[in-house]
Structures are given as structure tokens and as C-alpha cells.
Amino acid sequence: MQWSLVIPLKPLALAKSRLADTAADALRPGLALAFAVDTVTAALACAAVRDVAVVTNDELAGRELAALGARIVPDEPRAGLNAALAHAAAAVRATLPDSALAALNADLPALRPPELARVLDAAAEFPRAFLADAAAIGTTLLAVAPGRELLPAFGTDSRARHRASGARELRPTAVDSVRQDVDTGEDLRAALALGVGPRTAAAAARLLIPGQ
Numbered sequence: 001m002q003w004s005l006v007i008p009l010k011p012l013a014l015a016k017s018r019l020a021d022t023a024a025d026a027l028r029p030g031l032a033l034a035f036a037v038d039t040v041t042a043a044l045a046c047a048a049v050r051d052v053a054v055v056t057n058d059e060l061a062g063r064e065l066a067a068l069g070a071r072i073v074p075d076e077p078r079a080g081l082n083a084a085l086a087h088a089a090a091a092v093r094a095t096l097p098d099s100a101l102a103a104l105n106a107d108l109p110a111l112r113p114p115e116l117a118r119v120l121d122a123a124a125e126f127p128r129a130f131l132a133d134a135a136a137i138g139t140t141l142l143a144v145a146p147g148r149e150l151l152p153a154f155g156t157d158s159r160a161r162h163r164a165s166g167a168r169e170l171r172p173t174a175v176d177s178v179r180q181d182v183d184t185g186e187d188l189r190a191a192l193a194l195g196v197g198p199r200t201a202a203a204a205a206r207l208l209i210p211g212q
């Protein structure tokens with residue numbers, strides 16, 4: 001099965017506030033963009049992915065991610081993450097009505113295309129399914145079969161909320177790079193240990209990370 005992905009990205013100046021102790025205000029927007037560039041690059045290189053839409057109102061990120069081959073969908077609702085995802089899902093389905101659809105976080109700088117393919121292949125067995133993040137509290141991917149509504153419930157405790165909503169929790173093995181989102185300095189160290197994409201490696205080299 002071939003998938004359409006939707007990836008949300010808030011304005012870079014507001015992004016990754018929980019990394020404030022690891023990356024100064026002047027460096028954080030560039031780091032958030034580097035995560036998104038490496039995530040979108042890996043997603044577009046995945047054999048199971050047909051197309052990637054990024055829902056964002058950030059002009060710089062929009063230009064860079066469009067140059068990689070992503071479709072940019074303006075965040076017209078301006079009503080938070082889940083409204084942005086539902087809006088992007090509708091925009092994708094307006095052009096590709098029969099697409100299988102997955103929402104993927106923009107902060108997966110270690111993402112490996114074969115691992116993403118493994119998760120999407122597992123998701124294809126269910127009408128609606130999700131993958132928990134490395135912390136086992138959040139969600140990094142929510143997938144729906146053709147004809148199904150995404151009904152995103154990302155945010156605090158989204159693993160429990162996606163499970164309670166009836167989505168099937170996927171438990172594939174060897175998919176660490178799809179689970180490793182980066183919200184904190186500790187997460188960034190874990191992603192660096194897995195091996196990040198080139199943009200994140202360059203951006204992280206400008207930070208002073210103990211042990212790096």
C-alpha cells in the first residue's frame with residue numbers, strides 16, 4: 001500500500017520550547033527546521049510513501065520543505081495541532097480521495113525510511129492505528145485506511161487517548177527511529193545516539209551538548 005503523509009509544523013519561532021535549556025533562543029528555530037528537513041527527507045525516501053504534505057504557516061520552512069518535494073498546506077484553522085492535521089488530511093483527500101493517510105511528527109531527526117515502511121506496512125492491517133513515542137506517553141504516527149477519518153488526538157497523553165478512541169496500537173520491532181521524537185535535551189541525545197540526518201547533525205554541532 002502507498003501512503004499519503006501529513007506532517008504538522010508550527011511557526012519555527014514558537015517551536016521546541018522544551019529545548020530552551022539545550023538550545024538558545026537564537027538556535028532553536030534552526031534546530032526545529034533541521035528536524036523537519038531530516039524528517040521530510042526520510043519520509044519522501046520511504047518506498048511506502050507516495051506523497052508528503054506539511055501543514056504550516058511558517059514561510060521559511062514552507063519554502064525549504066517544498067523544495068524537497070513536500071506539498072505545503074497553509075494552517076488555515078489556526079486552532080492548534082489537531083485542527084491543523086484534520087485540515088491537511090481533508091486537503092490531501094480532496095485531491096487523492098482514496099488515499100491511505102498517516103499523520104507523522106515533524107521532530108523525528110533519526111527517521112530511517114525502511115523503519116517507516118515497516119510501521120506503515122503494519123498499519124495497513126487495521127482501519128486506524130498508531131505508534132507510541134519512545135517515552136511511551138505520546139504518539140509519533142497515526143494512520144487510517146482509505147475512506148476512514150483521521151480523528152487526530154495528538155498532545156498530552158496522546159497514546160492513551162488514541163487507544164481509548166479505538167485506534168489499534170502497533171507494536172512492530174526495530175522501529176526506534178520512528179518512535180524517537182525530540183522534545184527535550186535528553187531526547188536529542190537519544191536521537192543523536194541512533195544517528196540523525198545531516199541537517200540535524202550540523203545544527204546539533206553548534207550546541208554544547210555534554211558527552212557529544
Ligand SMILES: Nc1nc2c(ncn2[C@@H]2O[C@H](COP(=O)(O)OP(=O)(O)OP(=O)(O)O)[C@@H](O)[C@H]2O)c(=O)[nH]1
Binds near residue numbers: 008056080084
Ligand atoms: N501546523 C501546526 N503544527 C503544530 C501546531 N501545534 C503544534 N504543531 C506541531 O506538532 C508537533 C508537536 O507539537 P508540540 O509538541 O505542541 O510543539 P513542539 O514545537 O514540538 O514542542 P514544544 O514547544 O516544546 O511544546 C510539532 O511538529 C509542532 O511543530 C499548530 O497549531 N499548527
Ligand SMILES: C=C(OP(=O)(O)O)C(=O)O
Binds near residue numbers: 139153183
Ligand atoms: C504532540 C505530541 O508530540 P510531542 O511529544 O511533540 O508533544 C504527541 O505525542 O501527541
